[in-house]
Amino acid sequence: MQTSILRYITSDRQHLTALNSSSFLLRLPYDIRKKIYEFAGLYNGELIKLNYRSSPIELYCCEEYEDDGNCDCDFDPSSLPSQLLDVCRTISKEVEHLFYSQNHFNICSVYPGGLFGLLSFTPRALNSLSSLSIHLNICRCFITSTTSKPSYCPYHRREWSEKLCQSAAVHHRSKTIAEWEKLCRHLASYITPRQLKLWIVCNGGNIETAKQIVGSMNHLPVLGACGISINLESCLKLQDLARDAVLKLTGQSSDALDAPFRFLDLPREIQLNVLKYTDLTTPYDIAWCPDTEGEAPSVVHSGSIQWNQRTNMYWRKCCGKCSPVGTMCICSTRYNGYSTTCTCWVMPSSLFLVSRRQREDAIKIFYSQNHFLILPSGKLLQYDQPAEILRFFTRFVARGMKYLRFVTWLLPDMYYPISGTRWDWEWERAVDICAQEGSLQLLSFAIDLSHHARRRRAFGARYHGPIPIAQLEENEWNTGLLLVESMARYKSWKNVYVHLSWPWHNPHNPNDPYSCPEEAQELRERHEEVLEEQVMGPGRIECGKYERRHAWNGYICNYEDPCEQCEDED
CATH class of the missing domain: 3.80.30 (pyruvate-formate lyase- activating enzyme)
Incomplete structure (x- = not known):
């Protein structure tokens, strides 16, 4: 009867005993090492937020809210097996690659730290990156009344006069766009073509701002998958803007063909x-x-209908594949957006x-x-x-x-x-x-x-x-x-x-x-x-x-x- 997994690896048990732990781990097949890293918690489907943690507040699980695709759960970085990085240089590189390639990362421009967490990624980390979602929240300072009452800005969390409010909105918009352009150039220099799955959610701003946000992404190489949502008022131009950008970024766009396919010339059958x-x-x-x-x-297909049996009411639900679990929904049927991974029928x-x-x-x-x-x-x-x-x-x-x-x-x-x-x-x-x-x-x-x-x-x-x-x-x-x-x-x-x-x-x-x-x-x-x-x-x-x-x-x-x-x- 086999008493030890060591017999499957080598017959020289005395030599294995003398080896240090890192050398023994490296002698295992890569697939087994990968499973060990997975069971150690290196990647388990968690959403990793790159923003700094704000002041201590009471945390709630997303299950306590409606299933709208937005998760308020905080990711606990202490659960990551950081000790694996200290074993040896070879294992550290291997673990680093798996960490960035097997997890999904999320960052928001208005959360503590802004986009700096992603800008600080090393070239090697960006080269391994495979799944990323970015929330760009543009300041929406506005006047809530026709009177001279001060306006409340949900991002700056304060009341200002009309003049200060408009000035803050212009400054915040310019700052966010500048940081976004810098981030796009940083990503374009190091990410691997056809590997990164990128989802962008742009809240606030106007049509001109949306065009600037989308235009800055032209520097990026071809992506593995992409989704863009522009959460402004419903507008076909914005949806077309998002769709064209996504198809271009994933290499699926086609300019006007010199000789288009003449479908109507086919037999009617x-x-x-x-x-x-x-x-x-x-x-x-x-x-x-x-x-x-x-x-x-x-009209919708019945597979996308969500019933509330207690009230006998129904509403439309997304396929759940348009964006990673825990991030905001990017569905063309509900928002001004488009995603290559969305399977909702339109x-x-x-x-x-x-x-x-x-x-x-x-x-x-x-x-x-x-x-x-x-x-x-x-x-x-x-x-x-x-x-x-x-x-x-x-x-x-x-x-x-x-x-x-x-x-x-x-x-x-x-x-x-x-x-x-x-x-x-x-x-x-x-x-x-x-x-x-x-x-x-x-x-x-x-x-x-x-x-x-x-x-x-x-x-x-x-x-x-x-x-x-x-x-x-x-x-x-x-x-x-x-x-x-x-x-x-x-x-x-x-x-x-x-x-x-x-x-x-x-x-x-x-x-x-x-x-x-x-x-x-x-x-x-x-x-x-x-x-x-x-x-x-x-x-x-x-x-x-x-x-x-x-x-x-x-x-x-x-x-x-x-x-x-x-x-x-x-």
Whole structure:
């Protein structure tokens, strides 16, 4: 039996015993030494801040704040195994290289020390550097009132008169830009091409300042990855500025080609196949919400929707890959920025603007290849606005109605439709549009009334609504009947699916009429089948009802909160 790892290294044990510890460590294979350094804490994914520590204050963990990508945790340099630097010169160089190449460094221009911590890096350290984020906070001294009241500057933390405030802003801006230009020249001299991943966040200033910041980076060699965020008011020019700079810095920019690729000269069948592999298609449902609607509605894929189960509200979340963990988010969907590592889906609007023929082709691919999810409004039904289902068909899908293939409608939690009301008429109008302008024989329509099921999973035993459960169950059933009665006027639907919340087995209720969740689920599925047969007729074959619901749509099913078909609610 092997009793010592020394037998794997060499058979001369007496010689090994006589060697000092540094020589023994160097005799180990590099991969083993690298693992030893890792287990010693040389690099473990921590964010290393290069600014000096400010006066002692109570520290908070970022987990106590919302998950917005900003971390307030302080890095403790005492956790680094600095003793490794004192073993010998060879190990010191090896450790230094791994330290700078395997960790992510962060620095902020307005924190103690400013940018000096990075300027003090040795050429060898910069040559090994692989991941860096820089926050450039430009002074935003401004007058908060039309009166002569003093202005408060959040960076200088004091109140000044208007004249002093403007003077301080000019001085701070000039000083920051000068330091930034000096830092860019310092980095350009020593960093390794195509190795450094660099993220820049510029807060404050104006468009001219942003152009100066971006222009100073022209001296840098080609980067391995890059992200730039300019957190000013929303502006397409700023976003284009950030995008062009990032692509140029990563060697991806292409000037006007002498002989551009003539895509429109390809056969139309090939053009359509090429478009299928663009961002016109996505494996997730494309979510549409009336609260964000405009002339060009903002749409997202359902994989980027974050649900708050307790409030039944939702918001858009970033992919989390646009910048390193612990640093500020650099996402083109939320800020005036662009990152080569961001994987967030963005509506490919440019593909609809090339020509009339390509616009028609893009519309065909977009509406025929994707599944669409109609999200409920976070507001109560407004009398000056039609229901979201009607707005979806009359505005968002108006030009592509004949190509539409898959729709899921999450009904709002705020109200139930009542027969004979304006809402009832709008629903019938939406059904008529599907029948008259769409292709019912190719359209699969899912009605999702399961918002109460999501609320149950969030609250558990404490779940109780403002309305008695028996009444909620009756209201939901009547809503389902009202919806399918309107759809039953047309018999050529490809598929109609209904998802209900009730009945439900509550193990915490001693008076619950259902003995087990399987019994309640079986009855619920039977109720859903009855509603579906009102439209599709008896003996329909259920095909694909839960396929997309469980495959990749996080709005109903995910690892942290699996739905009822994944595991029992108990």
